Amino acid sequence: MSKERVLSREDLARSVLEKVGGSANVSSLTSCFTRLRFALRNQSKIQRSDLEQLPGVISVVSAGGQLQVVIGNDVLQVRESIEALLPQASNGDETIAAEPNGNLFDRFINLISAIFQPILWVLAGVGLLKAFILLASTLGWIDTASTTSVILSAGADSLFYFLPMFLALTAAKRFGANQFVSLALAGALLYPSIVALVTAGTPVTFVGLPVVMATYTSSVLPIVVIVWVQSHAERLLKRVLPGVVVNFLSPALILLVLFPLSLLTIGPVTALLSQSVTDAIGWIYTFSPVAAGFVLGGLAQFLVAFGLHWAVIAVIINEFGTSGQSYTILPFYAGVTAQTGAVIAVFLRTRNARLKQVAGPAALSGLLAGITEPAVYGVNLPLRRPFLIGLGSAAVGGAVVAASGVVSHAFAVPSLLSMPVALGTGNFAVFVIGVVGALVLSFVLTFLFGVKERDADVPGAPAPAPQRAASGTTGTTAVLAPVAGSTVPLAGVGDHVFASGSMGKGVALLPTDGQIFAPVDGVVMACLPHAYGIRTDDDVEVLIHIGVDTIKLGGECFHPAVAAGDRVAVGDPLGTVDLVAVTEAGYDPTTVVVVTNSGMLSRVEPTAQAEVAPGDVLLVVAR
DSSP: OTTTOOOOHHHHHHHHHHHTTTTGGGGEEEEOOOOEEEEEEOOGOOOHHHHHOOOOOOOEEETTEEEEEEOTTHHHHHHHHHHHHHOTTSSSSSSOOOOSSSSSHHHHHHHHHHHGGHHHHHHHHHHHHHHHHHHHHHHHSSTTTTTTHHHHHHHHHHHHHTTTHHHHHHHEEEHOOOOOHHHHHHHHOOOOOHHHHHHHOOOEEEEEEEEOOOOOOOOOOOHHHHHHHHHHHHHHHHHHOHHHHHHHHHHHOOOOOOOOHHIIIHHHHHHHHHHHHHHHHHHHHOOOOHHHHHHHHHHHHHHTTTTTTTTHHHHHHHHHHHSSSTTTTTHHHHHHHHHHHHHHHHHOOOOOOHHHHHHHHEEEEIIIOOHHHHHHHIIIHHHSSHHHHHHHHHHHHHHHHHHTTOOOOHHHHHHSSTGGGTSSOOOOHHHHHHHHHHHHHHHHHIIIIIIIIIHHHHHTOOOOOOOOOTTTTEEEEEOSSOOOOOEGGGGSSSSSSTTTTTOEEEEEEESSEEEEEESSSSEEEEEETEEEEEOOTTOOEEEEEEEGGGGGGTTTTESSSTTTOOEEETEEEEEOOHHHHHHHTTOEEEEEEEEEEEGSSSEEOOOOSHHHOOOSSEEEEEE
């Protein structure tokens, strides 16, 4: 499928939903600034290679137990179109919690993103408003003592003041709790009389038990834990209470028992833990701000690229909630501008029409909105050097930013427009030097060293990555046999899609062994139990498909040894297959090896061997 064709948002939504296995395969769907985040019931139903080729899809990433489909600036509209195609929950007031998937780390990242992602856009909006208020106050445009300042500040500060209520909604959705009961619990934490008890300084007791009062305005962790406990309590009460009274008696009992219990135990413990995290970050910055900024700046866009930044976002929001400011978010500014500087250099350096088409809008998105995914996924990461140069430049810029001593006074998406959030503390000029310096350093290094000559000088050609010579012939790549067996022409495969050549040129093998090995050096772009897609460093895309219609086995008989995103070398084990079990189940074990982007290459030619062993040359590809 060509990416040159333009799909409407509705058509793109339908196509994406089809390629992830249909509506029945979707456990939950969320989105962030540029990507759809799917929790899927059956990963084997993903048609990853087809999904990556959809017009409007920038990239596909598996991380944090989720399938992340990078769309770009239209992500919210595409998500809404997909949601319209999904079956609605039948219980009306509550949302069924997504099923936990993956290992403990993946489930943690999934949990964090599900709770914080829905409010990030409004967080970004009020953060930008806060930045302009700070700028206007600094320049003397607004008197901080005026009622105008009070009114504007109320709009900018209300979200963080009432943050527990927002998190109560998202946590209730994630844990499957009644959202209105969760709101009542959060509202009780923020009730004026409760807030007054914190500042009164007098002892507080509940039925004779001492209560350690804490401040819950702007807090993060307490309400999340409280709602988690609420969700379990509701499920218990639904089992033990008669149906005729459960709808009103369950909320009454939860508020009667859980709220005082929260003030006695959950609240003080989680508030202390939250403050400890903030204090630890402050200590690190006090001990070595330059080192902290260097590490955070260098890692920022790496974490974003692989969808692992949610844990850091949670820490940042917790900083604002406990202290009203953040150190951690500032090196992310250098990360954003460094990747933006790299993509600007690619835009100016390359004569590749496709790269220019992606790089231009991506540069504006990074500079003005702080959204780097189009630059990272569409340009820098595929070319590798610009991405790595961006990471290094961001580390240097992050160190300078941290050395400036500034702090951020509002959560805002890091961009040039939101830089005023750092006004009022430290040396703002040094902060600007760190942020802009990262952009300039990345731009210069990428312009000089980050774009290969062939990328710059071949007008309109697809953006190639470094060449890899095979068998001593420059410009060719050898695709080796991934499994032992006898060769079969593609036309003889019992699958019309492969036999017709529509998936690309190649050859089939009737395997005699169940050990599958990497036929090329490269990155695993897709990993299903019965199929592996590998992209080489010179952009040859090789698909190894084991068996005909074996997707219907649902992963049985197959044991992958790699995952999407892994880098493999020729001869590395990809996985194993029980050929006997596949045959006994009534499936043809014929293994297809095709170059899926054959149309972009000058030659894909099978060798004449009738029998091959792993490591024998199977195909010769010329660019």
